[in-house]
Amino acid sequence: MSFGLLFLVSIVAGFIGAMSGMGGGVVLIPAMTLLGMNIKQAIAISIVSVIATSSGSASAYVRDRITNLKVGMFLEMFTILGALVGATITLSTGNAILFILFGVVLLFSWVALFVQRHEVWRAHPWQDRFTRWLQLEGSYYDQPTAQTIQYHAVRAYFGGPLMFGAGLIAGMLGIGAGALKVLIHDLVMGLPPKVSTTTSNLIIGVTALAGTSVYLAAGVIDPGLVAPVMLGILLGAFVGTRVLVRMRNEAVRRFFLVVLLVLGVEMVVRGLGGIL
Amino acid sequence: MSGASREQERASALEGRMDVLVSYVLLGGVLTAVLFVVVGLAWHWLNTGQLGVDYRISGMNLFEFVVDDLRQVGSAQLRPRLLVSIGIAALMLTPYLRVFASLLFFAFAEHNWKYVAFTGFVLSVLTYSLFLR
Incomplete structure (x- = not known):
């Protein structure tokens, strides 16, 4: 696959990922497989770029003191x-299974994106001992309401094991699985939306690093391909975030969804199709 | 001012410093990675007229990966490639350093041993994974 094409696809993936709030991997992996790349290689390259985008945006959130470390x-x-x-x-699974799993997770996160944000956050009246x-616990300064x-947080004894599942999916499919993590933070642990997104x-980032190490050790990560993808995704996400701040257009967001x-x-x- | 609220203020100021430290580690890591990759690609392009860097890679961990390129640094052809590799290594080490910075903070600033243990666990697993092969 040519450098230019890969770079271009990654910019678009980063842009759509930032605009829709689902992250770059969910667009990048289907796109790269459509261009003829093996899905395992696409997953491995994507998970490296997930480290880049997550660290880049986490940096700003942590400095604003919203993230709960x-x-x-x-x-x-x-x-x-x-x-x-x-x-x-993933390394020992058939490609067809990975395609189906990726599609299913994509559809689930897509639904999650709609469901979660409609209710108003309220502080939980109780906290369990664990x-x-x-x-x-924590506090943050909310700019809009001053x-x-x-x-x-509550129910950490559920939140922890569930996050093992979220990490499993992230490592298997080479995505951030942010929608899933946010869902666990919101619904199970009762964190305010801003805290759950930023945390x-x-x-x-750390989860993607663990996954990356496995793929690197297996020899699936080609640095020659990682370079354009990482730069493209970062550029696309950077522009996407800027555009998002300026243009609060619901129609555009819907188009990406x-x-x-x-x-x-x-x-x-x-x-x-691969199985039947 | 009461002792309790002074204690609270001190804790809050400490947490603020931790946030700033972690934030700089993350931003610095990503920028370093981008810088190395861009310079490496540009250099490669000036040398060969091609943007794509050709890699043959077998399964290896992060350290072998960089050392392997370092070993071949004598050959002028491979120097741009080394920069790209260092860039990718810097990217991978960014979350690792972030966890390491948190560990130092929990241990030496907050004396929060519970979180020293948690962070230590995360750091050990990550260290193990970086040495996988």
Whole structure:
């Protein structure tokens, strides 16, 4: 595959990923396989670029003091183990299964993106002893309402093991699986939306590193291909984030969500075609 | 001012410093990686007129990967490639260094041994994974 084409595809993937809030991998991997790349190689290259985009954006969020570093550190214990197991599974799985799984996860995260954001966050009235022992609480300054929001997490004993699953999927499919992580933070652990998004971003980087190591050791990562993809995704995500701030256009966002829906269905169909 | 609130203020200031440190590690790592990759690709392009860098790679861990390129640095042809490899290595080490910075912070600034243990676990697993082969 030519350098220029790969670079271009990555810019578009990074851009759509940032605009839709789903991350670059979900566009990048289907696109690269459509261009003829083996899906395992696409997964391996994508997961390296996930480290780049997540670290880049996490940097800004952490500085703004919205990210909860303790929640992140506790949950990373589970996600990195998941990613190690997931990447190992992928290496010994048939390509058709990976296509189907990718499509299904894409469709699920797509639904999650719609469901979660409609309810207003309210502080949980109670905190279980285990989560209190873990000191999972915090506060952040909310710019739009000019208020300091106090919060505490709950049910960490569920959140941890569930995050192993999120890490497993991230490692298997070479994506950040941010939508899934945010869902666990929101619904299970009761974190405010801003905290769950930014903390999930931080976790994604470390999780992707664990997955990357497995693929590197297996010799699936070609640095000659990683270079254009990493630069392209970063550039696309950077521009996408800027555009997102300036242009709050719901129609544009919806258009990208339709693109993702089509990609999800397309991956499932291709996978089934490989089996039948 | 009461002792308790002074203690709280101190903790909050500490956490602020930790946020800044972690944020710089992340940003610095990504920028370093981009810089090395871009310079490596540009150099390769000036040498050969081609943008794509050709790699033959077998399974190896991060350290073997860089050392392998270092060993071949005598050959002028491969120097741009080395820069690309260092860039990718820098990218991979960014989250690793972030965790390491958190460990130092929990240990020496906060004396929070619970989180020293958690962070230590994450760091050990990551170290193990970096040495996988």
